[in-house]
Amino acid sequence: MDFDKNKPGDNDFINFLTREKYFSDHILNNSRSMISVINRNYVYEKVNSTFCKAQNELSDSIVGKTLGDVWGEEIFRKNIKPNIDRCFSGDVVKYEASFTVPHTGKRYFEVVFRTFPVESGEITHLLAETYDITDLKLSEKIAVEKEEEFKRIEQMLEDRLLQAQKLETIGSLAGGIAHDFNNILATISGYSELLQEDLPEGSTSHQNVARILFAVSKARSLINQMLTFSRQVEQDKVTVNVYEVLKETIGFIKSAAPKNVTVKSNIRKSNVPVFADPTQLFRIFLNLLTNAIQSLEDRKGIISVSMSIVSGNRVREELKKKIVADEYVLIKISDTGRGMDPSLIRRIFEPFFTTREVGKGTGLGLSVVHGIVTEMGGEVLVSSEMEKGSVFYVYLPVSIGILKESVPSGKRKKILFIEGNKHESRILSLALESAGFELMNSSDRESLFKALSDPDSNPDLIICMSDTDNIKSSDLLEALEKYGTKTPCILIDDPDIDFHEEILVNSGIVSQHLIKPVSLKEIKNAIQLSIK
Amino acid sequence: MAGILIIEDDTELREMLKISFSRRKYTILEAGNGKDAITHFKPGVTDLVVTDLIMPEEDGLKVIMKLREIKPSIKIIAISGGGKAGPGSYLNLAKALGADAVYSKPFSVNDMILKIEELLNFEQQ
Numbered sequence: 028m029d030f031d032k033n034k035p036g037d038n039d040f041i042n043f044l045t046r047e048k049y050f051s052d053h054i055l056n057n058s059r060s061m062i063s064v065i066n067r068n069y070v071y072e073k074v075n076s077t078f079c080k081a082q083n084e085l086s087d088s089i090v091g092k093t094l095g096d097v098w099g100e101e102i103f104r105k106n107i108k109p110n111i112d113r114c115f116s117g118d119v120v121k122y123e124a125s126f127t128v129p130h131t132g133k134r135y136f137e138v139v140f141r142t143f144p145v146e147s148g149e150i151t152h153l154l155a156e157t158y159d160i161t162d163l164k165l166s167e168k169i170a171v172e173k174e175e176e177f178k179r180i181e182q183m184l185e186d187r188l189l190q191a192q193k194l195e196t197i198g199s200l201a202g203g204i205a206h207d208f209n210n211i212l213a214t215i216s217g218y219s220e221l222l223q224e225d226l227p228e229g230s231t232s233h234q235n236v237a238r239i240l241f242a243v244s245k246a247r248s249l250i251n252q253m254l255t256f257s258r259q260v261e262q263d264k265v266t267v268n269v270y271e272v273l274k275e276t277i278g279f280i281k282s283a284a285p286k287n288v289t290v291k292s293n294i295r296k297s298n299v300p301v302f303a304d305p306t307q308l309f310r311i312f313l314n315l316l317t318n319a320i321q322s323l324e325d326r327k328g329i330i331s332v333s334m335s336i337v338s339g340n341r342v343r344e345e346l347k348k349k350i351v352a353d354e355y356v357l358i359k360i361s362d363t364g365r366g367m368d369p370s371l372i373r374r375i376f377e378p379f380f381t382t383r384e385v386g387k388g389t390g391l392g393l394s395v396v397h398g399i400v401t402e403m404g405g406e407v408l409v410s411s412e413m414e415k416g417s418v419f420y421v422y423l424p425v426s427i428g429i430l431k432e433s434v435p436s437g438k439r440k441k442i443l444f445i446e447g448n449k450h451e452s453r454i455l456s457l458a459l460e461s462a463g464f465e466l467m468n469s470s471d472r473e474s475l476f477k478a479l480s481d482p483d484s485n486p487d488l489i490i491c492m493s494d495t496d497n498i499k500s501s502d503l504l505e506a507l508e509k510y511g512t513k514t515p516c517i518l519i520d521d522p523d524i525d526f527h528e529e530i531l532v533n534s535g536i537v538s539q540h541l542i543k544p545v546s547l548k549e550i551k552n553a554i555q556l557s558i559k
Numbered sequence: 560m561a562g563i564l565i566i567e568d569d570t571e572l573r574e575m576l577k578i579s580f581s582r583r584k585y586t587i588l589e590a591g592n593g594k595d596a597i598t599h600f601k602p603g604v605t606d607l608v609v610t611d612l613i614m615p616e617e618d619g620l621k622v623i624m625k626l627r628e629i630k631p632s633i634k635i636i637a638i639s640g641g642g643k644a645g646p647g648s649y650l651n652l653a654k655a656l657g658a659d660a661v662y663s664k665p666f667s668v669n670d671m672i673l674k675i676e677e678l679l680n681f682e683q684q
Contacts, residue, residue: 213640215665216666216667216668217579220669
């Protein structure tokens with residue numbers, strides 16, 4: 028059929044058609060969907076501009092191409108063709124698909140194929156409408172993730188509460204047992220002392236009873252650890268710079284660590300006061316560092332320590348803690364060891380829980396850490412990944428200002444301190460000096476004799492660590508006898524080191540015999556009992 | 560001969576203290592709990608009290624206060640076994656309430672006896 032635009036009727040019709048085409052093109056091209064007409068040979072016969080924009084091509088270069096040309100043969104064969112074939116057999120096909128689009132990455136689409144009957148009613152073409160639903164999908168995904176995150180935090184808080192209740196229960200149980208045990212130990216030690224009186228001094232039987240008494244002190248020390256976990260031991264606290272304690276602990280660990288371990292410390296000299304018993308802080312760090320070393324087993328590995336200050340608000344936010352201090356110091360101890368199973372992580376702070384074989388380690392270490400940190404108003408957390416390692420986070424509240432013990436220097440008790448391992452000794456010195464004692468340190472025979480020979484520097488008390496390197500127990504006895512001093516002596520005994528402490532104990536100069544680990548409270552009690 | 564009252568609910572421990580003190584020629588009086596100790600308290604023959612702090616019936620802190628009320632000059636040694644309410648704080652409280660010495664279990668009886676001698680000698684001077 029031919030039209031002549033010069034004929035008035037034809038011209039109107041042409042104008043009408045032009046207008047219609049203009050409208051339908053406008054509708055077609057402004058749709059948010061990619062719209063195309065596809066024939067039975069899987070060739071594009073018409074595409075809208077949305078389609079072209081998405082493909083970054085002109086309409087002319089798409090029309091005439093097959094779907095395989097445009098989308099790639101593999102995607103076409105696997106994902107598109109089966110759906111198109113279903114549509115040609117008469118169905119309306121609707122599905123969601125995602126594939127990687129050149130330049131824009133992975134996109135999600137909703138695809139609808141509708142039959143497109145032409146003339147005779149035979150299906151020769153279909154109309155494909157593809158709508159990019161990537162943004163919708165992403166916002167759905169974010170909502171799901173948010174929901175999951177919310178659930179995870181809720182679960183974590185619930186777990187923490189359960190965990191805290193469990194530890195509390197175990198704690199009061201342990202406390203109850205400890206009470207009865209101490210009664211039993213008091214009876215054993217009392218009868219042993221009676222027995223010792225009846226036996227000739229220096230006899231084997233006398234010494235055997237001394238061994239019973241030593242075992243009692245060890246049991247007492249173990250019970251003390253249980254009580255520390257259950258936070259039923261009152262701690263003697265002083266204001267101490269956590270940096271100093273951490274530095275000495277790292278020094279101690281570096282000197283003791285096996286060759287396969289590299290200790291990296293990332294702490295800068297600073298003044299971070301916390302209100303704590305320095306010996307207990309030392310135990311926290313020592314326990315965590317020792318655990319880190321053990322997690323490496325015999326493999327090469329790195330242990331890193333870092334220290335930073337975090338605000339109370341951040342702790343509130345991150346730890347979901349309700350009541351917070353103004354500032355916390357965060358000590359992070361990480362290892363590249365075996366890591367832990369989540370089921371293990373949940374139990375590591377329980378007392379007597381250990382992954383080591385029976386007889387190796389009491390399983391009290393981490394429970395003691397938990398007890399001390401909690402008692403200080405801090406938090407200890409752990410994260411771990413199998414075969415990658417673990418990180419322990421210790422948050423301790425920063426104390427406000429520096430408190431100085433109000434003991435006038437003239438009235439300070441003078442202590443002659445016979446040092447053991449220099450790092451551990453430094454912690455004890457820190458603790459004793461912060462508690463108001465005046466210390467004279469001695470680490471060799473010469474300085475020991477010098478300190479005791481000078482009547483002006485006459486100490487009120489001697490504290491002797493049994494792991495001292497350059498002083499023998501006989502040296503101390505000799506010095507005391509030589510200068511005729513009756514200074515009482517507190518022996519801090521490391522059961523792993525043979526100091527021949529019996530020489531001192533039997534000579535009667537040891538007024539208090541403590542077993543490591545000792546707390547500031549215990550030392551202060553011992554000092555009180557020794558200085559009359 | 561000075562008299563010592565031992566207040567301790569653990570019979571084994573009480574027996575041990577009794578035997579140890581008897582060797583030093585003290586007269587020993589015993590009570591298994593704080594209530595009995597106060598009811599049967601004999602101020603005339605008791606110079607010193609060794610008392611446990613955590614006991615059934617009357618607890619040790621009340622015992623210390625009541626005994627001091629009855630006989631202000633009495634010497635008191637408090638002992639505590641730890642656990643439950645916290646040994647450290649109990650002992651500190653005992654000290655604050657006027658115990659002359661405090662010991663946490665297990666302790667050295669010999670140390671305690673030296674302390675007893677010191678406290679009672681001071682009394683005689």
